Amino acid sequence: MTEPKIRIRDLYLRYSDGKEALKGINLDIQPNQITVAFGPSGGGKSSLVKVLNRLIDLSDVEEMHGEVTMGDLNILDKNLDVVGLRRRIGVVFSRPIPLPLTIFQNISFGLEVAGMRDQKMLHERVEKALREAVLWDEIYDRLDDPAASISGGQQQRLCLARVLALEPEVILLDEPTSALDPVSTAKIEEFLEIAKKDYTILLVPHNQQQAARMADQAAFFLQGELVEYTDGESMFINPRDKRTQDYVQGRFG
Amino acid sequence: MKRSEKIITNTVKIAGSSSILFILLIFVFLVREGLPALGEVSLKDLFSLRWYPIEDLFGLLPLISGSLVVTFTSILIAVPLGIGTAIYIGEIAPKNVKEILKPTVEIMAGIPSVVLGFIGIQALSPFLREFFNLPTGLTALSGSILLAMIAIPSIVSIAEDALYAVPSSYRDASYALGATKWQTIWGVVLPAARNGLMTAVMLGIGRSLGETMAVMMVTGNAATTFSGLKSVIMPVRTMTATIASEMGEVASGSVHYHVLFFIGIILFIFSLVINISSTSVQGKSKQEKGQVIS
Numbered sequence: 205m206t207e208p209k210i211r212i213r214d215l216y217l218r219y220s221d222g223k224e225a226l227k228g229i230n231l232d233i234q235p236n237q238i239t240v241a242f243g244p245s246g247g248g249k250s251s252l253v254k255v256l257n258r259l260i261d262l263s264d265v266e267e268m269h270g271e272v273t274m275g276d277l278n279i280l281d282k283n284l285d286v287v288g289l290r291r292r293i294g295v296v297f298s299r300p301i302p303l304p305l306t307i308f309q310n311i312s313f314g315l316e317v318a319g320m321r322d323q324k325m326l327h328e329r330v331e332k333a334l335r336e337a338v339l340w341d342e343i344y345d346r347l348d349d350p351a352a353s354i355s356g357g358q359q360q361r362l363c364l365a366r367v368l369a370l371e372p373e374v375i376l377l378d379e380p381t382s383a384l385d386p387v388s389t390a391k392i393e394e395f396l397e398i399a400k401k402d403y404t405i406l407l408v409p410h411n412q413q414q415a416a417r418m419a420d421q422a423a424f425f426l427q428g429e430l431v432e433y434t435d436g437e438s439m440f441i442n443p444r445d446k447r448t449q450d451y452v453q454g455r456f457g
Numbered sequence: 458m459k460r461s462e463k464i465i466t467n468t469v470k471i472a473g474s475s476s477i478l479f480i481l482l483i484f485v486f487l488v489r490e491g492l493p494a495l496g497e498v499s500l501k502d503l504f505s506l507r508w509y510p511i512e513d514l515f516g517l518l519p520l521i522s523g524s525l526v527v528t529f530t531s532i533l534i535a536v537p538l539g540i541g542t543a544i545y546i547g548e549i550a551p552k553n554v555k556e557i558l559k560p561t562v563e564i565m566a567g568i569p570s571v572v573l574g575f576i577g578i579q580a581l582s583p584f585l586r587e588f589f590n591l592p593t594g595l596t597a598l599s600g601s602i603l604l605a606m607i608a609i610p611s612i613v614s615i616a617e618d619a620l621y622a623v624p625s626s627y628r629d630a631s632y633a634l635g636a637t638k639w640q641t642i643w644g645v646v647l648p649a650a651r652n653g654l655m656t657a658v659m660l661g662i663g664r665s666l667g668e669t670m671a672v673m674m675v676t677g678n679a680a681t682t683f684s685g686l687k688s689v690i691m692p693v694r695t696m697t698a699t700i701a702s703e704m705g706e707v708a709s710g711s712v713h714y715h716v717l718f719f720i721g722i723i724l725f726i727f728s729l730v731i732n733i734s735s736t737s738v739q740g741k742s743k744q745e746k747g748q749v750i751s
């Protein structure tokens with residue numbers, strides 16, 4: 205197998221309220237594949253996403269150790285330039301959260317805070333990102349409208365577009381379609397299938413069907429442990445671990 | 458309906474409508490006592506430049522300009538400080554600092570304005586006199602600084618509420634896009650809280666415009682004509698201070714008496730305009746929030 209994009213070794217995380225979110229996770233995230241992290245809620249998937257782009261810094265963490273690296277970059281390094289990291293590892297949240305700005309500004313925001321001032325370049329990058337997220341044709345004529353004025357499905361693709369505008373290497377999606385209708389969900393999924401040739405994708409699916417549909421690699425999380433990690437097909441057709449079997453076949457969850 | 462329920466409902470209803478009744482009564486009283494002034498003094502004389510009631514000169518412009526100069530200058534001081542404090546308390550300060558700062562600001566709101574006025578006379582005015590090398594330290598600026606101290610607590614508490622109401626998901630999204638703390642505050646949090654911040658400013662203006670005691674004590678109370686920027690370091694007399702200081706010695710029903718009430722009407726209209734514009738700003742913010750949810 206190729207060199208993993210992100211290597212996670214013995215990652216342990218406990219919040220200040222005493223909850224152990226991750227209990228020694230070992231996981232290699234492969235480049236140009238969709239890695240699906242699934243399992244019942246409270247399993248540590250969202251915490252993992254937060255650790256990977258260090259949004260975890262905003263939470264009350266009591267203890268975190270282990271090793272998370274992307275290439276030579278030590279993601280858990282206390283002195284890491286987290287701003288730079290977050291530009292390389294983008295995240296899409298479960299609910300569309302358009303910033304209270306216009307559609308254009310939502311996408312240019314990340315570029316502008318990164319120091320891009322040239323209006324022409326900003327416009328190019330915004331258009332490119334919107335096209336990539338298959339949103340351009342729907343909203344190109346109202347880029348100056350408030351982002352809150354478009355539909356929920358469009359808002360989520362907008363959130364995707366503003367991540368893409370930063371040209372990240374890794375995209376993390378934490379239940380990106382949980383607030384969307386089936387048509388909008390399909391659009392996001394189509395995008396991911398195409399986008400994986402350019403990006404490394406970690407997807408927390410919002411149900412098991414989506415997990416089975418999308419997974420190149422699948423990781424089953426249960427109460428802070430990584431129970432099983434294998435390719436998507438084996439995971440959903442022929443899981444090895446008893447707990448995975450039970451969950452995949454719907455005996456609990 | 459049970460009788461006790463009925464009694465309670467009606468009691469609450471009366472309590473609720475009484476405030477409207479009071480406002481109406483105040484307005485009726487103001488109009489009844491103030492409006493005759495328009496018949497006794499011509500509009501041209503009312504809006505002239507000389508306030509000297511003993512010689513029947515009732516020019517209101519110096520008083521209006523005095524109020525505006527003092528209020529405007531105080532807002533120039535209070536808004537940056539107030540909003541800045543709110544940002545510090547709401548967004549930047551660590552928890553323990555916040556726990557000290559917030560009650561401190563609230564205590565500031567409880568200082569009686571006459572106490573501030575006293576400090577103004579004893580400490581602030583002498584300092585300003587020497588600093589600007591003025592004949593007297595009792596100037597519009599002294600009043601503005603005191604008014605700013607009075608307005609800041611209300612501005613801070615409302616602005617902080619507005620910042621608090623900004624969903625933390627906005628901040629997360631901004632950080633996730635690689636924004637720094639300051640970029641997040643400036644680019645996301647402040648625009649999102651814009652309407653609440655506007656309300657805070659409006660309330661600050663209302664607070665400054667209506668304040669009487671502190672202003673009366675330190676602004677020198679000379680009804681001077683507006684003379685540009687220089688007015689700020691000259692003694693002025695505000696509308697509120699005029700009413701407060703002259704109402705006691707005026708003969709009931711005289712022209713002077715009616716004109717003082719007419720000033721009251723002007724003040725009433727000013728604060729009405731401020732209140733209406735602040736509620737219309739709030740209404741707009743509710744509409745926008747509705748959009749976000751849908």
